[in-house]
Amino acid sequence: MDTTEALPQDQRATVAGRSWSRGDGTCSATGHHHRRTSTAQRNCEGEGEGSARAPDSPTPNLTQRDETGTNRAARRRITPAKERDRNAGAQGTAHRLPLAPHASSAPSSAASRHADAINGLPSLSPPIALRRRGTFRPPPKPHAMSTSSGTPESWISSFCSLLGHEYFAEVSEEFIEDDFNLTGLQSQVAMYKEALEMILDVEPEDDDEEDEEEEEEEDESIEGVDRMRAGERRNHSRIASDLSVIESSAEMLYGLIHQRFICSRAGIQQMSEKYELGHFGVCPRSHCEQARTLPVGLSDIPGEDTVKLFCPACLDVYVPPNSRFQTVDGAFFGRTFGALFLLTFPEYDLTKRGAEVLAGARVSEDAKDMLNGMYACNTAPGLGGNKIYRPRIYGFRVSEVARSGPRMQWLRDKPQDISELDEARRYAEENPDSEDDDDASMNPGGRPIRRLRPRRRNGQGGSPMAVETNGAESEL
Amino acid sequence: MMDEFGSESDSDYTSYWRDWFISSRGNEYFCEIDEDYLTDRFNLTGLNTEVQYYQYALDLITDVFDLDCDDDMRETIEKSARHLYGLIHARYIVTTRGLAKMLDKYKKADFGKCPRVFCHSHPLLPMGQTDVANQKPVKLYCARCEDVYNPKSSRHAAIDGAYFGTSFHNIMFQVYPALLPPKTAERYVPRVYGFRVHAAAALVRWQSVRRTDMLRRLRKMEVESGFKNENGEDEEIDDEEDDDDEDLLEGEPVDLDHDVAIEGGNVNPVA
Numbered sequence: 001m002d003t004t005e006a007l008p009q010d011q012r013a014t015v016a017g018r019s020w021s022r023g024d025g026t027c028s029a030t031g032h033h034h035r036r037t038s039t040a041q042r043n044c045e046g047e048g049e050g051s052a053r054a055p056d057s058p059t060p061n062l063t064q065r066d067e068t069g070t071n072r073a074a075r076r077r078i079t080p081a082k083e084r085d086r087n088a089g090a091q092g093t094a095h096r097l098p099l100a101p102h103a104s105s106a107p108s109s110a111a112s113r114h115a116d117a118i119n120g121l122p123s124l125s126p127p128i129a130l131r132r133r134g135t136f137r138p139p140p141k142p143h144a145m146s147t148s149s150g151t152p153e154s155w156i157s158s159f160c161s162l163l164g165h166e167y168f169a170e171v172s173e174e175f176i177e178d179d180f181n182l183t184g185l186q187s188q189v190a191m192y193k194e195a196l197e198m199i200l201d202v203e204p205e206d207d208d209e210e211d212e213e214e215e216e217e218e219d220e221s222i223e224g225v226d227r228m229r230a231g232e233r234r235n236h237s238r239i240a241s242d243l244s245v246i247e248s249s250a251e252m253l254y255g256l257i258h259q260r261f262i263c264s265r266a267g268i269q270q271m272s273e274k275y276e277l278g279h280f281g282v283c284p285r286s287h288c289e290q291a292r293t294l295p296v297g298l299s300d301i302p303g304e305d306t307v308k309l310f311c312p313a314c315l316d317v318y319v320p321p322n323s324r325f326q327t328v329d330g331a332f333f334g335r336t337f338g339a340l341f342l343l344t345f346p347e348y349d350l351t352k353r354g355a356e357v358l359a360g361a362r363v364s365e366d367a368k369d370m371l372n373g374m375y376a377c378n379t380a381p382g383l384g385g386n387k388i389y390r391p392r393i394y395g396f397r398v399s400e401v402a403r404s405g406p407r408m409q410w411l412r413d414k415p416q417d418i419s420e421l422d423e424a425r426r427y428a429e430e431n432p433d434s435e436d437d438d439d440a441s442m443n444p445g446g447r448p449i450r451r452l453r454p455r456r457r458n459g460q461g462g463s464p465m466a467v468e469t470n471g472a473e474s475e476l
Numbered sequence: 477m478m479d480e481f482g483s484e485s486d487s488d489y490t491s492y493w494r495d496w497f498i499s500s501r502g503n504e505y506f507c508e509i510d511e512d513y514l515t516d517r518f519n520l521t522g523l524n525t526e527v528q529y530y531q532y533a534l535d536l537i538t539d540v541f542d543l544d545c546d547d548d549m550r551e552t553i554e555k556s557a558r559h560l561y562g563l564i565h566a567r568y569i570v571t572t573r574g575l576a577k578m579l580d581k582y583k584k585a586d587f588g589k590c591p592r593v594f595c596h597s598h599p600l601l602p603m604g605q606t607d608v609a610n611q612k613p614v615k616l617y618c619a620r621c622e623d624v625y626n627p628k629s630s631r632h633a634a635i636d637g638a639y640f641g642t643s644f645h646n647i648m649f650q651v652y653p654a655l656l657p658p659k660t661a662e663r664y665v666p667r668v669y670g671f672r673v674h675a676a677a678a679l680v681r682w683q684s685v686r687r688t689d690m691l692r693r694l695r696k697m698e699v700e701s702g703f704k705n706e707n708g709e710d711e712e713i714d715d716e717e718d719d720d721d722e723d724l725l726e727g728e729p730v731d732l733d734h735d736v737a738i739e740g741g742n743v744n745p746v747a
């Protein structure tokens with residue numbers, strides 16, 4: 001729900017005018033957004049600017065505004081109003097969309113932004129003016145690895161450095177700025193627009209296109225003082241609670257974007273770096289011998305369960321050992337990531353431990369037998385054989401017939417001959433006369449790989465088309 | 477009786493050594509051994525060869541230590557006493573009284589809770605992987621998933637597993653069968669956008685067959701399986717909506733169509 005849309009006119013102005021009380025409110029609320037503190041300073045100086053917004057003034061292509069509630073979307077000419085398949089959105093679609101070139105916004109480079117952040121100077125109206133809502137900042141270049149690209153004080157990096165947020169990757173702004181990636185999130189997050197602004201450290205000073213011309217001062221006078229005052233007045237009364245609402249909305253929104261991001265190419269790559277660095281901890285199961293785990297959710301819907309750790313060695317999920325992760329929503333990682341990670345990086349040798357993972361242990365050449373689309377040696381290496389606990393009393397095994405005998409060994413079992421799991425081959429062997437188009441794939445070595453490539457290409461070449469079709473449809 | 481000793485317990489002369497020992501940090505897994513048990517020499521058979529300064533250490537444990545010696549010596553004896561206490565502990569906790577004490581601790585989840593999500597925080601029991609001292613650290617056993625886990629805290633991970641032994645936790649459930657938690661087939665199935673991943677799903681199916689076989693065997697022998705739903709009908713809610721295990725139990729052909737065959741190629745998902 002777009003809250004702004006629901007508000008009466010003057011309140012919306014308030015939301016807009018929020019900009020200058022935003023900083024201090026944040027400080028009291030959370031105290032970890034350094035950048036916004038400086039933002040506040042600047043805004044105090046450029047107060048007029050902050051209010052120089054015409055929340056409702058029409059824009060050329062505002063046709064979709066009613067459906068979407070943001071003209072951000074309108075400007076991008078991408079309509080998230082039509083609920084697309086979220087999954088598709090999450091699936092590495094970051095840059096498929098033909099983005100409208102923002103020639104005018106070119107000067108607002110990230111460099112100038114950084115300069116602001118660093119100086120924290122209360123001057124600089126030009127950068128503010130350039131920091132337009134609709135366009136945001138075009139990133140200077142795609143920086144997939146925002147860990148290294150270092151905007152040290154951005155909301156995102158401060159969020160990710162909070163205690164308990166160690167599992168989070170830093171979603172690249174590029175990914176967030178692509179509306180397609182945010183499809184459908186509007187209805188899930190309260191104060192969506194404000195939350196998004198907060199995540200991107202964007203000043204909420206204006207609501208639409210007028211800032212394209214850099215005459216905000218004039219706009220202000222045009223806007224009329226009344227509304228400004230109204231906004232100001234309200235700021236005092238509601239800003240504190242407002243901010244904490246926005247703050248929590250921003251965290252929710254970031255989490256939901258994160259769920260999608262870590263399934264995209266850049267995101268999963270970043271997560272693999274964190275995996276190699278051991279950020280996600282190890283499996284508590286004794287026989288898994290410190291196998292590295294991956295953060296997963298058991299639900300894609302926020303508020304249902306906290307984050308869990310998926311162990312690729314025993315294919316089970318565990319509660320993180322530290323209680324600080326018990327406040328992290330599992331939906332921020334989602335159900336897909338864990339399994340997708342293993343499919344994306346089949347080369348990780350899951351039998352290796354500790355330092356060897358650090359060294360980026362890969363499946364060795366002689367162990368590259370394929371089974372069911374994975375390397376056979378990577379199929380639940382923590383299970384089966386002597387990796388099952390067999391209860392004993394004074395050295396004697398407890399019988400299955402005993403009331404207290406073992407009942408759960410199947411859970412940790414694995415066929416001794418792993419090829420038993422090749423169901424298709426076994427089926428073909430048992431039913432030799434069935435249609436044989438799968439016979440070729442029986443060769444466990446080469447073919448699956450060959451098959452993988454075309455599919456991937458499909459995934460990337462095919463979908464943008466689908467997206468465009470969707471967009472066209474919804475614009476009609 | 478009460479004497480001068482107290483390296484760490486200096487400040488608190490009123491507490492017995494054992495009190496101090498079990499209440500000190502890192503020793504939460506231990507229960508207090510009865511005086512009676514300690515003073516019965518039969519219970520300590522063979523331990524005198526395991527422990528240096530056996531007699532002094534035993535005196536220390538039973539609070540009758542009154543040797544005047546230097547600090548190094550005292551420390552050595554202190555260390556021996558801790559070791560001896562652990563070894564006696566392993567014997568004590570399989571006695572009736574010991575089991576009862578450990579049961580109390582189990583009920584309070586003093587040993588922690590199972591980290592496995594589908595065990596729903598079931599309390600754990602400490603266990604050793606060997607009965608020989610100084611070989612393997614203590615592990616934690618979950619009766620619900622019947623698996624063994626590492627203690628969360630490093631100070632527990634340093635405790636010798638032989639202080640609990642390989643049998644204790646199994647004897648516990650033989651003596652108190654009512655404590656046996658109900659078993660479920662609830663489990664995690666890795667999925668990508670809702671589709672099971674073929675490699676993992678194939679293993680899950682194989683495991684389900686094993687479980688069904690076991691349930692069938694038990695039913696034939698008329699042994700209680702401990703599963704919530706006796707008849708082998710699968711009761712579990714697979715945490716997801718659809719459940720192929722049911723099909724397996726009915727002996728129906730396995731439905732492969734839901735698996736992602738991203739790399740597999742073995743399954744034809746469009747068939």
